[in-house]
Amino acid sequence: MTAAVSSLFRAELGATLRLAGPLAAANLLQTAVYALDVIFVARLGQEALAAASLAMAIFSLIGFGFIGLTGAVAPLIAAELGRRRHAVREIRRSLRMALWLAAACGLAGMGLCRFGEPFMLATGQKPAISAAAGHFIAVLSFSLVPMLIGNVLRSLVAAMGRPVFAMAVTALAIVVNALGNWILVFGHCGMPALGLTGAALATLLTAITTMCAYVIAIESDRRLRRYRLFGRWWRPEWRRLGEIVRLGVPIALTVIAEGGLFSSAAFLMGRIGDAQLAAHTVALQVAAFFFQVPFGVGQAATIRVGYHFGAGNGAAIGHAGRAAFAIGLAFAGVSAGAMLFLPHLIIGAYVDVAAPANTAMVAFAVHYLAVAAAFQLFDGAQAVAAGALRGLQDTRVPMIIAIGSYWLAGFGTAVALGFATRLEGVGIWIGLAVGLVVAAALLIRRWHGRGSLGLLPAARTR
Numbered sequence: 001m002t003a004a005v006s007s008l009f010r011a012e013l014g015a016t017l018r019l020a021g022p023l024a025a026a027n028l029l030q031t032a033v034y035a036l037d038v039i040f041v042a043r044l045g046q047e048a049l050a051a052a053s054l055a056m057a058i059f060s061l062i063g064f065g066f067i068g069l070t071g072a073v074a075p076l077i078a079a080e081l082g083r084r085r086h087a088v089r090e091i092r093r094s095l096r097m098a099l100w101l102a103a104a105c106g107l108a109g110m111g112l113c114r115f116g117e118p119f120m121l122a123t124g125q126k127p128a129i130s131a132a133a134g135h136f137i138a139v140l141s142f143s144l145v146p147m148l149i150g151n152v153l154r155s156l157v158a159a160m161g162r163p164v165f166a167m168a169v170t171a172l173a174i175v176v177n178a179l180g181n182w183i184l185v186f187g188h189c190g191m192p193a194l195g196l197t198g199a200a201l202a203t204l205l206t207a208i209t210t211m212c213a214y215v216i217a218i219e220s221d222r223r224l225r226r227y228r229l230f231g232r233w234w235r236p237e238w239r240r241l242g243e244i245v246r247l248g249v250p251i252a253l254t255v256i257a258e259g260g261l262f263s264s265a266a267f268l269m270g271r272i273g274d275a276q277l278a279a280h281t282v283a284l285q286v287a288a289f290f291f292q293v294p295f296g297v298g299q300a301a302t303i304r305v306g307y308h309f310g311a312g313n314g315a316a317i318g319h320a321g322r323a324a325f326a327i328g329l330a331f332a333g334v335s336a337g338a339m340l341f342l343p344h345l346i347i348g349a350y351v352d353v354a355a356p357a358n359t360a361m362v363a364f365a366v367h368y369l370a371v372a373a374a375f376q377l378f379d380g381a382q383a384v385a386a387g388a389l390r391g392l393q394d395t396r397v398p399m400i401i402a403i404g405s406y407w408l409a410g411f412g413t414a415v416a417l418g419f420a421t422r423l424e425g426v427g428i429w430i431g432l433a434v435g436l437v438v439a440a441a442l443l444i445r446r447w448h449g450r451g452s453l454g455l456l457p458a459a460r461t462r
Helices: 003-042 046-070 073-083 088-113 116-122 127-159 163-186 196-220 238-272 274-311 314-341 343-347 356-374 376-391 396-420 425-448
Strands: none
Touching: 003 046, 003 127, 003 163, 003 196, 003 274, 003 314, 046 088, 046 116, 046 127, 046 196, 046 238, 046 274, 073 088, 073 127, 073 238, 073 274, 073 376, 088 127, 088 238, 116 127, 127 163, 127 196, 127 274, 163 196, 238 274, 238 376, 238 396, 238 425, 274 314, 274 343, 274 356, 274 376, 274 425, 314 343, 314 356, 314 376, 343 356, 356 376, 356 425, 376 396, 376 425, 396 425
């Protein structure tokens, strides 16, 4: 690497870190919001935790799928900024159509959530747990519209170089969620103890607060206010909506393929036993928490690669990808060590590891975290590779890779090892690892072959 190339890489590394840092912090804080729900619900007992786990498996699959669809606005805005620094009209149109799409998706998701209980019963879950989970997800569904709108606004501020807004708003969400759970789940400040329903209402309150906070932050920023982002919100831009859908549908299906693998694992665990399901819920929360850093790096890669894609700078695209991989994999190594060597300390943040009633659950969770430690590098690599490819507006083939990796390799292995061997829950987690390893290998191969595959833009003159 020549001195000039090394200097360009260091500059890109710094730019990626400045963007990825607040995004990763926001992701970690968001996971803390979800973890708070688990922590409060876990105090209601294993049956309540199992019901919440099944409900969140469905809700998360629906929510994250629509987040992937509407989040396609981020690479479009980044490319528009790369083509022209002050693309006011284009950015405003993209945001407007993404907000329309978010509202429509939220309403559709509310309809899907109404089938939660029948779906759980069809998968062989216990009637009592299915009934509790069905009611929980029905209340939770009302948070979809504000949640999706808030995610679009988060994508906007990140692409516009204001990722610190995402971190600040998510920090506020933690406070609102914690207070909401404390008041509504157990009944404080004169409110009745609502149990699982209270946790769902706390999530709704948090989603509404988050959406409003983003609007206030955007309208308070001098640079963003110049774009008049919420002006003429009633005017359709069908071509722009089509572009978001074209990029977003494969992203949504990719997210659903990956999220569906992990969500289906909860249903597989539910057929094995309540203790295994509860342990899976805790271990998955831990793995998801650590994953938020490489996921944030992947989001930064989408924006940095997308910016250079719009500018037609193939060399800078390569630097952006390398910088993102270096950051993501470095953290993945740290998180793997923590899971492997400090499992009881980590699990203790969620449940009382010394309580006799939790002995079996904690033992299962420790085993699952050992498998999670083994696949951290691959999970981080696939997240960064997928994000970088989205920056190139390459989403269809990664979607096919995700479906094949997670459902043919991953789910097939999970079922085979979980039910045809004595590994049971550990076998299911090995299946999750297999899916991530295959996805990482294929996505990285596609990223490295971006030139020969015709994914790079034509060089632009400025």
